[in-house]
Amino acid sequence: MKKLSxxxxxxxxxxxxxxxxxxxxxxxxxxxxxxxPISTGRGMTGVAQADQGQALYWNPAGLAYQKGWQLKGTRFxxxxxxxxxxxxxxxxxKHLDDWSxxxxxxxxxxxxxxxxxxxxxxxxxxxxSHEVAIGLSYGRIAIPNTLTLGLGVRYTSSKLATSGQFxxxxxxxxxxxxxxxxxMFYEPGEWFxxxxxxxxxxxxxxxxxxxxxxxxxxxxxxxxxxxxxxxVENTFLLDENAINTLAVSxxxxxxxxxxxxxGAEAPLKSLFNxxxxxxxxxxxxxxxxxxxxxxxxGVGLEYWYNNLLAVRGGYYNESQANGGxxxxxxxxxxxxxxxxxxGSFAIPQNDTEINNYFRFGINLRF
Numbered sequence: 001m002k003k004l005s006x007x008x009x010x011x012x013x014x015x016x017x018x019x020x021x022x023x024x025x026x027x028x029x030x031x032x033x034x035x036x037p038i039s040t041g042r043g044m045t046g047v048a049q050a051d052q053g054q055a056l057y058w059n060p061a062g063l064a065y066q067k068g069w070q071l072k073g074t075r076f077x078x079x080x081x082x083x084x085x086x087x088x089x090x091x092x093x094k095h096l097d098d099w100s101x102x103x104x105x106x107x108x109x110x111x112x113x114x115x116x117x118x119x120x121x122x123x124x125x126x127x128x129s130h131e132v133a134i135g136l137s138y139g140r141i142a143i144p145n146t147l148t149l150g151l152g153v154r155y156t157s158s159k160l161a162t163s164g165q166f167x168x169x170x171x172x173x174x175x176x177x178x179x180x181x182x183x184m185f186y187e188p189g190e191w192f193x194x195x196x197x198x199x200x201x202x203x204x205x206x207x208x209x210x211x212x213x214x215x216x217x218x219x220x221x222x223x224x225x226x227x228x229x230x231x232v233e234n235t236f237l238l239d240e241n242a243i244n245t246l247a248v249s250x251x252x253x254x255x256x257x258x259x260x261x262x263g264a265e266a267p268l269k270s271l272f273n274x275x276x277x278x279x280x281x282x283x284x285x286x287x288x289x290x291x292x293x294x295x296x297x298g299v300g301l302e303y304w305y306n307n308l309l310a311v312r313g314g315y316y317n318e319s320q321a322n323g324g325x326x327x328x329x330x331x332x333x334x335x336x337x338x339x340x341x342x343g344s345f346a347i348p349q350n351d352t353e354i355n356n357y358f359r360f361g362i363n364l365r366f
Contacts, residue, residue: 027175027215027222028158030109030131031208035074035089037359041331041344042300043314045251048185048203048231056091056105056137058229059205060150061183063101063139069094070103074361084112100140107133114161131158137181145187152181154208156224160215177211179224199235204228206256209271212264223257223264247302249314254295293319300329308335312344326350327357338365 036054039046046058054072055062070093078085091105111129137152156179161172183205191198206228212221231251238244256274258265265273277290300314310333318325331344340363348357 027213028131028156028177028208028224029078030087030107030133030158031154031156031179032225033078033087033109035087035091035105035107035361036072037074037331037342037344037361038312038333039300040346040357040359041312041314041329041342042247042249042302043251043298043329044316044327045231045233045249045298045300045314047183047205047229047251047253048201048233048249049247055139055150055183056093056103056135056152057207059183059185059203060103060137060152060181061139061148061185061205062203063093063103063137063150064099064141064148064185066093066101066103066139067095069364069366071364071366072361074359076357076359078109078111084110086110098141100138102136102138104136105134107131107135111160127161129160131156133157135181139183139185146189147187148185150181150183150185150205152183152207154179154181156213158213158215171217173214173216175213175215175222177213177224179208179210179226181205181207182209193236197237199237201233201235203231203233209256209267212267219263221263223259223270224267226256226267226270227253228256229253243306245304247300247304249298249300249302251298251300252295253298287321289319289321293321295319296322309333310335316346320350324350339363340365 034040034044035057039049039054039058046054049058049062072091074089076087078087088108089105091103093101093103095101109131111131114127114129133154133156135152135154137150139148139150141148156177158175186202188200188202191200206226208224209226210224212223214221229251231249233247233249235245235247238246256271258270258274258278275291277288279286279288296318298314298316300312302310302312304310312331314329316325316327316329326349327346328349329344329346331342333340333342342361342363344359346357
């Protein structure tokens with residue numbers, strides 16, 4: 001990776017003053033990256049996933065039905081082609097009783113290094129940048145076979161430069177914040193298409209709700225990527241013994257943040273104010289973004305054979321004014337007793353220098 005000077009730190013700190021786009025938030029990317037190849041292989045959908053092995057990220061309510069111990073790990077390049085930027089994620093889950101499950105995770109995002117400089121521009125040595133998030137989540141059955149609820153708490157530390165480092169008269173500091181996740185998982189009951197049973201699930205979650213980040217002594221507060229997700233999944237049991245199953249998922253998400261030149265609004269206030277139109281300057285012109293363009297969509301398919309082999313596909317879309325990410329996704333899993341190997345590709349469908357995003361992960365069940 002090319003090393004950056006302290007000017008880069010100033011850009012990272014001051015960029016929110018210049019661009020207010022929800023979908024282009026630069027702060028705390030560790031909380032925005034989907035950690036699991038399962039959900040990313042099926043169009044970035046996971047909030048209503050029936051087998052909620054990835055509940056710690058998508059929806060803590062999905063923990064409730066998990067049994068035994070589960071250990072998961074993922075590591076991949078944060079940006080393909082930049083090998084010194086890596087994303088690392090480890091989670092563990094353990095059911096407490098027939099009604100509840102507890103889980104925890106650690107996320108570490110290595111953002112590489114920059115060249116530090118003093119106020120006169122003299123080099124002061126390399127500065128490593130990274131983000132760490134540590135979280136604990138709890139899911140509980142509220143109504144058996146119908147409704148589960150979940151809560152999570154997370155501490156996040158985001159270091160872009162060494163504390164006390166100066167850039168354009170600003171003194172850098174490490175950002176720290178506490179945030180919360182809340183989720184609901186609803187099962188309305190089996191229905192049929194002809195003779196084929198269909199199991200529907202509905203998921204709703206709000207993640208990363210809470211504190212704001214300060215990266216300098218300017219007092220400017222950056223928003224965490226607070227995200228509302230609503231999703232529906234229908235799982236088709238294609239034969240009598242459910243050896244062949246097909247899940248179809250649809251998910252809509254939206255950032256619940258608002259900010260201006262003075263910084264981010266208070267999180268609770270943003271929950272109400274973020275539904276209207278907002279404007280930002282994209283470097284060339286003012287852009288107005290209505291509610292429809294603020295919504296992000298994902299659709300996915302997942303086929304399982306005998307609970308041993310899974311094949312996935314999907315599509316994810318953001319409006320150009322709200323981030324502009326568009327991906328075709330695909331992936332697969334292979335399960336060997338207690339071990340499950342997962343992989344996914346996300347193929348950009350718009351102009352980008354990055355060709356493909358590959359993710360690989362391991363799940364262990366005991």
